Amino acid sequence: MTDHKEKLEEIRRRVQSGGKVLIGIGSEWKQNRNDSDETEITIRPEVEKAYQSLYEWIKDADYFLVTTVTDGMIWRGPFDSGRIVAPCGNIGWRQCSKACTKDIWEEGEVESGLCPHCKSPLVPNTIRCGCYIEEGYLPQWQEYTKWLARTLNQPLTVIELGEGFGVPTVIRWPFEKTVFLNQKAYMYRVHSRFFQISDELSGRAEGIAADSVEFMLQA
Ligand SMILES: [Zn+2]
Structure with a gap:
């Protein structure tokens, strides 16, 4: 080194x-x-x-x-x-995988792991999720x-x-x-x-x- x-x-x-x-x-x-x-x-x-x-x-x-x-x-x-x-986001935050809402949740905040609005799975709020919500x-x-x-x-x-x-x-x-x-x-x-x-x-x-x-x- x-x-x-x-x-x-x-x-x-x-x-x-x-x-x-x-x-x-x-x-x-x-x-x-x-x-x-x-x-x-x-x-x-x-x-x-x-x-x-x-x-x-x-x-x-x-x-x-x-x-x-x-x-x-x-x-x-x-x-x-x-x-x-x-x-580029944070894997500790969650967003709707369909991006039906701009809401962002903390990890564990939504126990079901499903979007409260459209019931799609929540995914980490990062640029890799395909429908990244930048509001985070x-x-x-x-x-x-x-x-x-x-x-x-x-x-x-x-x-x-x-x-x-x-x-x-x-x-x-x-x-x-x-x-x-x-x-x-x-x-x-x-x-x-x-x-x-x-x-x-x-x-x-x-x-x-x-x-x-x-x-x-x-x-
Ligand atoms: Zn949704």
Whole structure:
């Protein structure tokens, strides 16, 4: 394992220097490494530890977390839930499989597991369900866009952790655009394979070739 201590210390100093901090959490942080909606999740203890390390970095900062991971673990961590948005959904929430209603239920809230309106089975409220109801995350998305608007021309550290090209429209491409538009922004992209930075961001972003969970565990 490569020693990233110096780079980690540099990022920590930048994060704690008073500017805003935007974090993206991608597929390297899934509890289940596959894309299934199995609600029985295989706990990877190292991921929980990595979330904790990340929290120690950002807890006093003005941060926002965007995640494409749907296993819901991020909500159980120490982060301020008002500063998290999960646009791809959460396997812990339920929606009607026919999307007859925009209602969202907590796991176990409807004992029968059937939609109270049309009696279709309830399914996890994630992008994989085929008729994804976006109402689950939209309130937090609005909070995120307001927060993002306030970062304009402000010092901003962007840390993208483990996001590939599964859903690049949520984190990967918008983060690049944010950094491109804000001259005071700087981005770290950490990924075991997809750490590359486009030329137009040169000098304003850097890629770090590392598994982002292992990387944070060294922090
Ligand atoms: Zn229904």
